[in-house]
Amino acid sequence: MTRITAERGGKLRCKGWRQEALLRMLENVLENSENQKELIVYASLGKAARNWPSYRAIVDTLKHLEEDETLVIQSGKPIGIFKTHRQAPLVVMANCNLVGRWATSENFYELQDKGLIIWGGLTAAAWQYIGSQGVIQGTYEIFQSIARLHFGGDLRGRFILTAGLGGMGGAQPLAGRLANAAILCVEVAEERIDKRIAAGYLQRKTDSLDEALSWIAEAVSNRKSLSVGLLGNAADIYPELLRRGVQPDIVTDQTSAHDLLYGYIPSGFSPASAAAARRLNPAGLQAAAGVSIANEVRAMLEFKKRGAVVFDNGNNIRSQAAQYGVLDAFEIDIFTEAFLRPLFARAIGPFRWIALSGDPQDIRIIDDFILQEFSDNEIVSNWIILANSYVPFEGLPARIGWFGHKDRSKLALAVNSMVREGTLAGPVAFSRDHLDAAAMAHPNIMTERMKDGSDTIADWPLLNAMLNCSSMADLVAIHSGGGGYAGYMTSAGVTIVADGTRESDLRLRTALDNDTGLGVLRYADAGYEESLEEVRDKSIARVDISLHESIHAD
Ligand code: NAD
Numbered sequence: 001m002t003r004i005t006a007e008r009g010g011k012l013r014c015k016g017w018r019q020e021a022l023l024r025m026l027e028n029v030l031e032n033s034e035n036q037k038e039l040i041v042y043a044s045l046g047k048a049a050r051n052w053p054s055y056r057a058i059v060d061t062l063k064h065l066e067e068d069e070t071l072v073i074q075s076g077k078p079i080g081i082f083k084t085h086r087q088a089p090l091v092v093m094a095n096c097n098l099v100g101r102w103a104t105s106e107n108f109y110e111l112q113d114k115g116l117i118i119w120g121g122l123t124a125a126a127w128q129y130i131g132s133q134g135v136i137q138g139t140y141e142i143f144q145s146i147a148r149l150h151f152g153g154d155l156r157g158r159f160i161l162t163a164g165l166g167g168m169g170g171a172q173p174l175a176g177r178l179a180n181a182a183i184l185c186v187e188v189a190e191e192r193i194d195k196r197i198a199a200g201y202l203q204r205k206t207d208s209l210d211e212a213l214s215w216i217a218e219a220v221s222n223r224k225s226l227s228v229g230l231l232g233n234a235a236d237i238y239p240e241l242l243r244r245g246v247q248p249d250i251v252t253d254q255t256s257a258h259d260l261l262y263g264y265i266p267s268g269f270s271p272a273s274a275a276a277a278r279r280l281n282p283a284g285l286q287a288a289a290g291v292s293i294a295n296e297v298r299a300m301l302e303f304k305k306r307g308a309v310v311f312d313n314g315n316n317i318r319s320q321a322a323q324y325g326v327l328d329a330f331e332i333d334i335f336t337e338a339f340l341r342p343l344f345a346r347a348i349g350p351f352r353w354i355a356l357s358g359d360p361q362d363i364r365i366i367d368d369f370i371l372q373e374f375s376d377n378e379i380v381s382n383w384i385i386l387a388n389s390y391v392p393f394e395g396l397p398a399r400i401g402w403f404g405h406k407d408r409s410k411l412a413l414a415v416n417s418m419v420r421e422g423t424l425a426g427p428v429a430f431s432r433d434h435l436d437a438a439a440m441a442h443p444n445i446m447t448e449r450m451k452d453g454s455d456t457i458a459d460w461p462l463l464n465a466m467l468n469c470s471s472m473a474d475l476v477a478i479h480s481g482g483g484g485y486a487g488y489m490t491s492a493g494v495t496i497v498a499d500g501t502r503e504s505d506l507r508l509r510t511a512l513d514n515d516t517g518l519g520v521l522r523y524a525d526a527g528y529e530e531s532l533e534e535v536r537d538k539s540i541a542r543v544d545i546s547l548h549e550s551i552h553a554d
Pocket of ligand 1: 034041042043044045135138163164165166167168169170186187188189192232233234235254255256257258263264265266267271313314315316435
């Protein structure tokens with residue numbers, strides 16, 4: 001079968017640019033996937049479509065879809081085309097949502113094996129994945145925040161230990177280097193190491209721990225940045241480092257620890273022997289993965305006791321370890337609460353844009369515009385300068401920038417004008433990660449220890465999706481966790497296309513402002529000061545409940 005890549009250039013295959021944009025986004029997800037043959041994009045099992053017939057049917061439908069129709073997709077399978085209107089989303093989807101009590105990994109695997117459901121990751125089935133570049137600024141901002149909080153603002157001469165060089169974890173070595181640290185990434189699959197080197201995200205590789213440590217030590221003593229991929233198993237390497245008395249400054253892990261069956265490779269297994277055990281002895285494989293994770297997390301806790309900054313980078317590793325007997329696993333901080341919550345409280349999050357023409361120059365023109373128009377936005381300007389020089393494109397040229405309320409629409413409207421005036425080679429799609437202010441309920445990642453205790457309430461992502469449909473977005477998705485994430489999360493995704501028309505001015509402004517507006521209100525409702533400030537400063541329409549209470553009292 002020919003490898004799928006995203007179409008480039010100005011020729012339309014669909015009846016309009018909005019449909020063509022969504023088709024290219026879907027193709028782009030597969031172009032950037034970890035295992036295209038299985039439609040697996042990232043996060044061990046996150047798929048772009050239910051199966052190949054579903055994929056082909058989606059492609060064919062998008063080619064024929066009218067501007068006043070809506071395609072409905074259930075867990076990666078196209079279900080029907082409905083007559084709606086030109087302001088309605090072109091695509092709505094619900095992926096992997098199980099009813100509360102039944103949302104377990106066992107039920108998920110059973111339904112998956114029957115071909116009834118898929119885990120869509122966050123951005124895979126929602127056709128928003130853009131490769132490791134999609135999380136790289138987030139990972140970089142975590143490192144920067146640690147630098148400010150613990151190391152006088154600078155990671156020069158500091159050693160980061162992590163694991164996992166998959167679709168998302170592959171961002172870690174480059175993010176670590178951009179933060180000026182020496183970063184060691186343990187990865188059990190050699191082809192993943194090679195892929196990150198080929199993509200320009202990783203510098204060196206070795207299968208010798210001694211060699212890796214000597215490179216890291218040299219970089220640390222010269223205060224030089226360096227990224228090293230070490231072929232090995234994190235469950236072996238972390239305890240071995242402790243045994244040798246090697247102490248990193250920062251420790252985390254981004255293996256697919258959330259999934260014991262398809263994700264984390266236990267100690268003593270290769271990816272190939274794990275694949276065989278998955279068929280022959282799935283229960284044994286899961287138990288072995290649980291025990292290995294527990295050993296790795298015990299080592300992480302010991303690094304913490306010895307003075308390292310240790311955090312969970314969003315892969316449920318603490319929950320898994322806790323189930324396998326590590327009762328103090330939650331002594332390890334979650335990255336969102338520890339480092340990013342003040343940003344999310346202002347709805348500043350991982351916004352992204354994709355040049356549908358395939359022309360990298362479009363992204364460079366937008367970079368220049370941002371540096372001019374948002375020069376007082378330190379987070380974004382700093383990032384765009386770095387990204388422009390060091391972050392290689394993967395698939396369709398794209399960029400990520402942590403913009404907040406009103407700034408997202410300001411950028412998108414300016415870009416839409418550039419499309420209209422022909423400054424850019426083609427339309428641009430705007431999207432964001434599901435890990436965004438209004439869009440995710442995940443009590444062990446995004447919403448852990450919320451100020452008001454609202455961690456487990458999934459109303460917010462559902463409201464977010466409904467509001468985005470009402471706000472004329474082009475694609476709206478509701479996801480819940482699959483595989484090891486079953487029962488752990490609900491999230492919403494949105495995509496809006498800047499095709500240069502006046503109609504898309506309206507779509508972009510309405511959908512983007514309402515998306516972040518709800519994000520600010522979600523945190524304001526939970527009592528975060530930054531959000532309350534944002535509500536006042538940016539005049540977000542919040543219902544003043546105290547006013548109603550006093551009227552009632554009268
Ligand atoms: P992936 O499945 O593409 O890659 C996981 C990698 O871990 C693979 O390369 C695998 O070989 C390696 N691995 C597995 N077991 C290992 C072990 N014992 N030792 C060393 N390497 C091992 O997954 P991904 O897309 O990179 O995502 C990784 C995790 O991060 C997932 O749990 C995902 O849900 C989570 N995630 C977090 C964020 C965030 O915002 N922080 C974003 C996206 C994904």
